[in-house]
Amino acid sequence: MTPEELTRRVREGVPLAGALGIEVLRAGQDTALLRLPPSTLSLRPGGTASGPSLMTLADVGIWVPLLVATGGADETRTAQLQISFLRPAGDAGVLAEVRIVRQGRMSLYAEVWMRGEGQEKPCAHATSTWLRAAGPR
Amino acid sequence: MTPEELTRRVREGVPLAGALGIEVLRAGQDTALLRLPPSTLSLRPGGTASGPSLMTLADVGIWVPLLVATGGADETRTAQLQISFLRPAGDAGVLAEVRIVRQGRMSLYAEVWMRGEGQEKPCAHATSTWLRAAGPR
Amino acid sequence: MTPEELTRRVREGVPLAGALGIEVLRAGQDTALLRLPPSTLSLRPGGTASGPSLMTLADVGIWVPLLVATGGADETRTAQLQISFLRPAGDAGVLAEVRIVRQGRMSLYAEVWMRGEGQEKPCAHATSTWLRAAGPR
Amino acid sequence: MTPEELTRRVREGVPLAGALGIEVLRAGQDTALLRLPPSTLSLRPGGTASGPSLMTLADVGIWVPLLVATGGADETRTAQLQISFLRPAGDAGVLAEVRIVRQGRMSLYAEVWMRGEGQEKPCAHATSTWLRAAGPR
Numbered sequence: 001m002t003p004e005e006l007t008r009r010v011r012e013g014v015p016l017a018g019a020l021g022i023e024v025l026r027a028g029q030d031t032a033l034l035r036l037p038p039s040t041l042s043l044r045p046g047g048t049a050s051g052p053s054l055m056t057l058a059d060v061g062i063w064v065p066l067l068v069a070t071g072g073a074d075e076t077r078t079a080q081l082q083i084s085f086l087r088p089a090g091d092a093g094v095l096a097e098v099r100i101v102r103q104g105r106m107s108l109y110a111e112v113w114m115r116g117e118g119q120e121k122p123c124a125h126a127t128s129t130w131l132r133a134a135g136p137r
Numbered sequence: 138m139t140p141e142e143l144t145r146r147v148r149e150g151v152p153l154a155g156a157l158g159i160e161v162l163r164a165g166q167d168t169a170l171l172r173l174p175p176s177t178l179s180l181r182p183g184g185t186a187s188g189p190s191l192m193t194l195a196d197v198g199i200w201v202p203l204l205v206a207t208g209g210a211d212e213t214r215t216a217q218l219q220i221s222f223l224r225p226a227g228d229a230g231v232l233a234e235v236r237i238v239r240q241g242r243m244s245l246y247a248e249v250w251m252r253g254e255g256q257e258k259p260c261a262h263a264t265s266t267w268l269r270a271a272g273p274r
Numbered sequence: 275m276t277p278e279e280l281t282r283r284v285r286e287g288v289p290l291a292g293a294l295g296i297e298v299l300r301a302g303q304d305t306a307l308l309r310l311p312p313s314t315l316s317l318r319p320g321g322t323a324s325g326p327s328l329m330t331l332a333d334v335g336i337w338v339p340l341l342v343a344t345g346g347a348d349e350t351r352t353a354q355l356q357i358s359f360l361r362p363a364g365d366a367g368v369l370a371e372v373r374i375v376r377q378g379r380m381s382l383y384a385e386v387w388m389r390g391e392g393q394e395k396p397c398a399h400a401t402s403t404w405l406r407a408a409g410p411r
Numbered sequence: 412m413t414p415e416e417l418t419r420r421v422r423e424g425v426p427l428a429g430a431l432g433i434e435v436l437r438a439g440q441d442t443a444l445l446r447l448p449p450s451t452l453s454l455r456p457g458g459t460a461s462g463p464s465l466m467t468l469a470d471v472g473i474w475v476p477l478l479v480a481t482g483g484a485d486e487t488r489t490a491q492l493q494i495s496f497l498r499p500a501g502d503a504g505v506l507a508e509v510r511i512v513r514q515g516r517m518s519l520y521a522e523v524w525m526r527g528e529g530q531e532k533p534c535a536h537a538t539s540t541w542l543r544a545a546g547p548r
Contacts (some may be wrong), residue, residue: 289454326426333462
């Protein structure tokens with residue numbers, strides 16, 4: 001699947017991702033790079049990406065490599081996600097680098113580092129456990 | 138502050154909460170009850186509230202008692218949030234019961250139980266640490 | 275299984291729990307009550323139960339109802355555990371109230387509230403996801 | 412402080428770390444490398460490092476760079492720790508690579524990757540938020 005196809009798939013599957021304009025820039029079976037553009041929906045007054053928009057970016061981002069690996073048929077579900085907010089993301093876009101750390105038969109574990117565009121240091125870090133097949137969520 | 142005022146404040150502070158139509162039903166200094174209505178933005182195809190919409194509900198929900206305690210002036214920020222998805226939320230609304238477990242000088246800790254309307258068992262559980270003053274996020 | 279049998283089983287399965295003298299006081303298929311006694315191994319200088327001893331108490335505690343449900347044959351494994359430290363546990367014993375929140379086919383989710391003996395307010399809160407069968411750890 | 416001094420300091424501060432024989436191999440202000448040796452205390456029957464011994468390793472490990480930065484006077488406390496177990500650690504020693512991701516005025520955030528000796532892939536990943544000064548735990 002191309003980044004464009006993945007962007008479309010992700011926005012269909014999670015309408016919030018579409019409303020936020022989240023875009024897949026690059027994707028493989030173990031990694032992905034996504035971008036959250038700045039918008040009136042993502043930014044808080046004062047101009048920094050809100051926590052919930054970063055959580056959406058992280059959760060959707062982890063889904064992308066799983067879609068790549070299955071040609072879009074993925075049935076894995078988030079079991080647990082934890083996110084730590086490290087510094088303001090700023091009012092530019094936010095980039096999310098996703099890495100699938102472990103692919104198991106029943107579950108997988110991934111991490112996402114997020115950075116405000118033009119910033120060197122991360123604004124947030126998420127880790128997440130997903131379960132295969134008819135799991136929770 | 139009345140539930141109506143809190144609903145307005147929360148939607149201004151986190152535009153995603155406004156787009157999702159999240160509503161404050163009841164609030165005190167240590168607890169709150171919020172509702173996420175079903176909508177094309179919150180539901181995934183197949184009709185169940187998406188993970189990111191539940192994360193938004195949890196994060197915004199914890200903010201409500203802090204706004205009550207400060208008359209809307211709260212400056213506390215999410216440091217860390219973790220959410221576990223337990224079962225599908227369904228396609229009705231989702232209720233979130235917020236409880237501030239510990240209020241410290243520097244930080245606070247809260248939990249949120251979420252339930253699909255008409256369901257007895259929780260669909261998700263979030264716990265979160267917030268930092269006072271000019272902290273992260 | 276009696277509390278005595280469970281205490282023995284838990285100490286055999288996790289030698290650290292034995293060294294700490296962790297004891298099962300009460301147990302069912304969905305709940306358990308355990309006690310960590312004060313000792314030179316559990317207390318930090320100054321006299322408060324250390325973080326690692328509370329983590330051991332929480333992890334071992336969640337195992338107890340699973341042992342009850344299977345007559346000691348349990349094969350479930352911790353996938354993820356998160357703990358928040360809320361206030362000093364003090365230098366008395368620490369009680370842990372375990373509750374299995376959700377039992378699924380593949381996974382389960384539990385929480386543990388810990389309190390220093392004689393204290394009303396919790397000193398720590400843990401939540402944890404476990405996977406059935408030949409899972410991680 | 413030398414690794415030997417840090418090992419001593421850590422074992423005094425957290426007696427469980429001493430009982431487990433946890434050793435500091437290398438340490439700076441932002442990173443550290445520790446080792447948990449195999450022992451009858453750390454291993455579960457069947458021979459793999461127990462979850463609680465890995466949690467102890469992670470928690471103590473994050474403390475080390477903070478001790479380096481303050482010459483052993485550190486007053487920071489764990490607020491929250493989450494650990495994901497990825498695969499069995501095996502019955503050799505376990506190495507923990509600690510990295511302080513963010514040092515803030517009030518709080519800090521760190522991660523720890525743990526690997527069974529001789530294994531390429533991690534057996535566990537921990538992330539943790541600590542609070543400065545008279546905080547929780």
